[in-house]
Amino acid sequence: MPHINPVFRADDHEVRVILKKHKTKFRELVSQQLGYSMEDIAVIPKPIATEDVDLADNILRLEFIIDTGSRTVGEVDMHKQALEADFGNSCDLNHINFGIWLRPFEHSGFIEHKPIG
Numbered sequence: 001m002p003h004i005n006p007v008f009r010a011d012d013h014e015v016r017v018i019l020k021k022h023k024t025k026f027r028e029l030v031s032q033q034l035g036y037s038m039e040d041i042a043v044i045p046k047p048i049a050t051e052d053v054d055l056a057d058n059i060l061r062l063e064f065i066i067d068t069g070s071r072t073v074g075e076v077d078m079h080k081q082a083l084e085a086d087f088g089n090s091c092d093l094n095h096i097n098f099g100i101w102l103r104p105f106e107h108s109g110f111i112e113h114k115p116i117g
Contacts (some may be wrong), residue, residue: 002041004030006066010047015062015096019045022091026064029086033079034068062098 004026008015019026023043031038045067046065053065064087068079080102 002030002034002036003065003067004041004043005046006043007046007048007059007063007065008061009050009052009053011050012061018048018092018096019043025091026087028082029090030066033082033086060097062093063101064098065101065103068102077088 006015006019006026008019010016024038026043027038027041030036030041047061064083066083080100083100084103087098087100
């Protein structure tokens with residue numbers, strides 16, 4: 001299952017509002033770019049706690065770390081540019097300094113256990 005991990009300061013209210021408002025749109029845009037079903041894409045936020053901000057260094061206000069599955073270097077370059085434009089234009093992010101990390105991987109496995117009963 002691909003993941004979208006937005007990394008941001010937990011006390012950044014504006015970013016939190018944008019993420020809450022557009023979390024489904026982020027999934028839709030990644031689905032369109034990477035060819036996965038929206039139902040297979042999870043948004044899992046990674047807020048940096050206020051007391052831990054001083055441990056971070058050289059981070060942008062908002063960074064998206066996206067697992068992409070198996071991709072070539074050319075595909076990663078194409079997708080990251082398209083997603084940067086899509087996120088900026090479709091999700092109220094054009095006024096925010098943000099970055100996108102696409103992380104391809106060769107093999108991955110996921111299984112979900114659903115409670116019995």
